[in-house]
Amino acid sequence: MAAERIVVSGLVQAVGFRPFVWRVARRLGLRGTVCNMGDRVEILVTGPGAARDALVAALWSGPPRARVLAVARQPDLYDGGPGFEIVPSVAGGVSAGIVADLATCTACVEEIRSPAARRHGYAFTNCVDCGPRFSIVSGFPYDRARTTMAGFALCASCRAEYDDPTDRRFHAQPIACPACGPRLRFVGRGAGSEGEAALTAAASLLLSGGIVAVKGIGGYHLACLATSDAAVALLRGRKGRPAKPLAVMMRDAVMLEAFCRPSAAEQQLLADPAAPVVPVATRAGAPLSAGLAPGLDRLGVMLAYTPLHALLLARVDAPLVMSSGNASGCPQVTDDAVALRDLAGIADGWLMHDRPIARRLDDSVMAVVDGQPRVLRRGRGLAPEPLTLPPGFAVAPPVLAMGADLKAAFCLTRNGQALLSHHMGNLDDAGVADALLAALTDYRALFAQAPAVVAVDAHPDYRSHALGRRLAAEAGLRVETVWHHHAHVAACMAEHGLPTDGRAVVGLALDGAGLGQDGTVWGGEVLVCDYRAARRVGRLAPVAMAGGDVAAREPWRMLLAHLDAALGPDGTDAAVARGLAPALAGRPLPVLRAMIRAGVNAPACSSAGRLFDAMAALLDVAPARMSYEGEAAMRLEALARGADQAADSAPFGLRTRDGLAEIDPAAMWRAALRDRGDGVAPARISASFHAGLAGAFAELACRTAQVEGLDTVALSGGAMHNAVLAETLAVRLRAAGLRVLLPVRAPAGDGGLALGQAAVAAARMLEGV
Structure with missing residues (x-):
């Protein structure tokens, strides 16, 4: 019979690809071998042509987490052995990557819950469909010897599972059990403890209002009760994180439903093997701390994605804050000794284990925007696919x-x-x-x-x-x-997927700041782009950033610049005197105006992000000084979502200036101040602002597309993480017959x-x- 060599390239590491090939080949009656070559999987096979064709067809579907990019076939002189075997891997680098870490699968969850199971209550249970991958790998091909599990020799029972083609742990590299795998230990008040006692000690400390540093897959978390105002305040105070939202971990979908109101799409995203943090609405009256996400209407939640987290949450029986395990402004801790040293001023106890972490991986963050899951932060569960x-x-x-x-x-x-x-x-x-x-x-x-x-x-x-x-x-x-x-x-x-030789697109790049080609600060730009070059055709009207980078942290400075540009200094002062702009009351306005007139530390800025800051300051939802990037804009977006009815679009002007189409917000500022004076709810003003700004950029994009003969608009920049803005823009552009691109897998x-x-x-x- 004829033989051939089949080479499969793509995401074929750590996804159970070789066992998959073994099962398919055996079912088809083929003889041969499958080998992991580091950057590919190589199959030598002999058998009837129809059976070989069926094998190749099956390769394209592969196991669930695989992503096959290419399958190459060529004749070979291989004469085959008695059956089909998995042979030892050949070392080498990988070009297409390894699968990311996978949340615990349903079968493993049931196993750790079952008193009769060998891995009942075991915190490191995994199989070929779940568990650590990128966080433990140290080299390729992906074999146990090239992971941080290399130091844990398999016991006879685990070895039998590993070698059994009918077992879901067949060639599962991180396989472990209580007899041979990693062990838990707790360090804290009093004597240390191990195993289940460590979990019990950590849970007891959490229930008493303490903070526990928990070693996860990609680093340490700082955990506390999400239902306790005191515990959350304690964590914020010790960590130096006064207002930035804290992520909350739920035990399972049942606990999630008790505290939150996720949409069907958000539920599906939360259950994804990547197990990202997803912003969702909370239930009215749910006993969650008010300090979790100050000023915001959504809470970032995730489901327990390791057996360790699931077992801990089962003992606590309440949602837990899972904040990055680090002092504010420092990288997340991964090393045990460093955790004991650097987190000593924050944590009251440490829930640790002896499986080393190969690389730091923060939790990924995703949101459903415009009907589709989109990545806001790429980390554990997504990288390095x-x-x-x-x-x-x-x-x-x-x-x-x-x-x-x-x-x-x-x-x-x-x-x-x-x-x-x-x-x-x-x-x-x-x-x-x-x-x-x-x-x-x-x-x-x-x-x-x-x-x-x-x-x-x-x-x-x-x-x-x-x-x-x-x-x-x-x-x-x-x-x-x-x-x-x-x-x-x-x-x-x-x-x-736009090709290198394809047509240009209209690009709307809206963010906080970036150096523009004219030396000023950009951030509200309409561009005509291909891959090689970008031409600016429109912008948000620039204003001065009084104080330079300080203005990016103190929203009231941007409010002054925008109001002065729209009304003149006298008009701004009159608004302050009437109590319509309390954020400016008592501020050194003459000093900032002198800076702007003299052009001293007051660069011109066309940033959409800074416009959001200014409006948040006007509506009194922005702090005097932001403690994290995007704080004012996120509060303004939350305010807009709280509007009790659809808002009219705030008026923005369109004009030509310096050869560029320009969005002028002066009329919008006058309308917002008038609404403030008339007692219009801040939420309605915010919603009107969002609708008006989206409408202005959509109109400018449509005009550009018509003039340039283009049919596609790409939306990008940090402002597109604002779902209200992004969705409104997308709806208006599609209504005009344009193709709309929004980032999906890259932030x-x-x-x-x-x-x-x-x-x-x-x-x-x-x-x-």
Whole structure:
């Protein structure tokens, strides 16, 4: 009989691909072998042609978490053995990636709940369909010896399961049980404890109002009762996190329903194997602490995604805050000794285990926007699954893109695949730059990446820019600078498969800030983009940022700039005197106005994000100084969702200025002040503002599309994380007959910027620009 060699490329590591091939081949009566080659799975097979064709057809569907990108077939002289076998792996790098960590499957949940099961109550239960993957792998091919489970020798019972093709733990690399696997221990008040006693001690401390550092898959969490105002206040005080929303973990869907009102789409997303944090509405009267998400109408929740979390929540029988295990502004802790040292001023106890964490992974955050799940932060459960780049990119030189300073993440591309890293944090925070460089070294070694060009944001003062230039200089590589808002739009284009030689799109890039091509601060831009270049055709009318970067943290400064631009100083002062702009009362307005007149530390800014800050200040929902990025805008969005009826669109003007179409908010400010004076509810004013701003940008996009002969609009930038704005924009643009692209798998904000930088740099390299 004829034989052939079949090579399968794609996401085929840590998804049970070899056992899947073994089962299909045996069912079809084929003889041969399947081997993990690191960057691919190789099958040598002999048998009837129809059976071999059936095997190849089955490969494309694969196990549930696999993503096959290519199947290559060629004749071979292999004469086959007596049956079909899985043979030892061959070491090598991986280009397409490994599956991300997977939430505990239903079968394993039932097992840890069953008193008769061997793994009853065992905190590290997993199988081929669930459990740790990226967080434990140290090399490829994906075998136990190349994971942090290498130090745990299998007992006879686990070995039997591992070798049994009919068992769901057949070749499950992290397999473990109480006899041979990782063990829990609790460190805290009094004597330490292990195993089930450790869980009981941690639960007791939580129920008494204490804070427990819990070692999870990708790092430590700081946990406390989400139902206790005192416990939440204690955590916020110790961590130095006064207002930033805290994520809450629910035991299961039953507990979730008792406290929250998720939509059907949100329920489905919460149950996904990625187990992301998802913002959902809470139930009226639910006994949750008011301090979980101050000023917001939604709470970020996730379901227990490991047996450890499920067992702990079962003992506490209440939702738990699961905040990143770190002091404010520092990377999440992964090492046990560091956790005992650095979290000593925050935690009252530590629930630990002896399975090492190979790499830090923050929880992923996703939301349902415009009817579809979209990534807001890429981390555990999502990274490092690759993104397939559009046609044309497969032959581009490999690129390293450094991303931005906020929500830092890098991107590596090769062979038409993009590896967008997990969330790193903000590069200005202590230790984050070092963590990013360490993660970059890790990715490059793990996935055998050797970039030929380094792409950086055009802002010369960005730390990511400096790091990229340093890395390029050390390796003798070319540096490609990419304008911030071009990269935002290009990221959206790339993940939607727009080819390198395709038509341009209208890009709406709305965010907090990014350096523009004219040297000013942009953030409310209408662009005409392809991958190689972007041309600005419209903008939000610029105003001054009095105090520079300080104005990005103190919304009242932006309110002053906008009101003065709309009404003049006398008009602003009159509004303050009437009590219509209390955020400006008692502020040093003459000093800021002098700065603006003199052009001293008052750069021009066309930012949509800063406009949101200003409106939040007017409606008195913004703090005098924000404690986290986006705080004012998120509160304004929550306010808009609370409007009791559909709001009319606030009036925004459209004009031409300096050769650009420009959105003028002056009329909107006059209307908002009039509504304030008439006692209109702030929620209605906010809803009207959102509708008006979306309408103005939609109108400008439609005009641009008509003039330029384009039919597609790409929406990107951090403001697209605002569901009210994004959905209103999408509805209006579609009503005008335009195709609308919104980011899905890469964050719309700076967390996805590196993908766009990489796409731009690769396209330019292809053109020889």
